[in-house]
Amino acid sequence: MIVPTALFRAMGDLPRPRIFGVVALGVLLSLVLFALLQAAAIWAIRAFGPDVLTLPLIGDIHINGALSWGSLILFPIMSVFLMAPVTAGFAGLFAEHLAKAVEDIHYPGVQGKSVRFREGLLESLAVMGAVLLVTLVTLVMTPFLGPLASLLFYGLNGWLLGREFLQMAARRHLSANDTRALRKRLFKQATAMGVIIALLATVPFLNVFVPVLAAVGFTHLYHVSASTPQGRRG
Incomplete structure (x- = not known):
């Protein structure tokens, strides 16, 4: 039950006055990281994609024009795919605070x-x-994998995010060897929580809070696990 405990504590922490200022900065950083990734994605589409896309019943769509006028519309749509790598990048920039x-x-x-x-x-x-690569591979393979693409996306990203955030929380207290041992011991819990984070990262608008929730939640996960009898023995 340590995963629900950690998540509920994290959600309760977000509005705390002591943490809210840090949360606001974290959300701002998440938006900046996402905007940079979106700009890179749009540049890649313009550089390597077709100039004109023909759709049934709609006709020809000029990609450059659509991207120029539709970038704001694309913001919540692209966040579904790009917020997971943003969350991973957030760990090294702000999780410590x-x-x-x-x-x-x-x-x-x-x-x-x-x-x-x-x-x-x-x-x-x-x-x-790595998370960005998983996201791109999943998008490319979706026509071939069908529903399995979602399992691949959430499963691999959940594992990567769980590993990263647990390591960031644990390394504040443990040596490198002990951190690796903890990752092995909490593999299921960290992956489960990582999958939840990956799922929340695909919910538009709510997902801007996900990197902050992940950093706070995995800090609680480390401490809650350390307070259990097994954690104290480890």
Whole structure:
């Protein structure tokens, strides 16, 4: 039951005055990251896609014009596919600040040490690239995989996000070897929570809060697991 406990605590934390300012900055950062990814996606479509797309009953659509006028309309649509990699990239940029805020409130006696920004950022960028690759492969393979494409998308992204955020939370308290051991022990819980995060990341408008929820939730997941008898023995 540690996953529901961690998620409910995280949702309860979002409106807290002590955390809300950090949450607002986190949401802003998520929007900036998403806007950058959307701009890159639109550039790629313009650079490598056809100039004109012919659709039944509609006729010819000029891609460049549609993208220019429809970028705002595309914002919530593209967020369904791009917010998962944004969430992964968020881990290295802002999760540390949220973890510290959560620990100040809930776990003042077990404050963790800060993770070096460069180290966390490089790892998060690698995971973001992997999540983006999974997203692109899933989109390309959807006509061939059918419903299995959704399982691939949420399953792999859930595993990647769970691994990344749990590692970011645990490394504030554990050595590299102990962090790897914890990832193995909490594989099912971290993956399950990662899948939930990946699902929420595909809900337009709500998904701008998902990176913040993930950072706070996995901080709670680490501490809740550490408070269990098995966690104390580990």
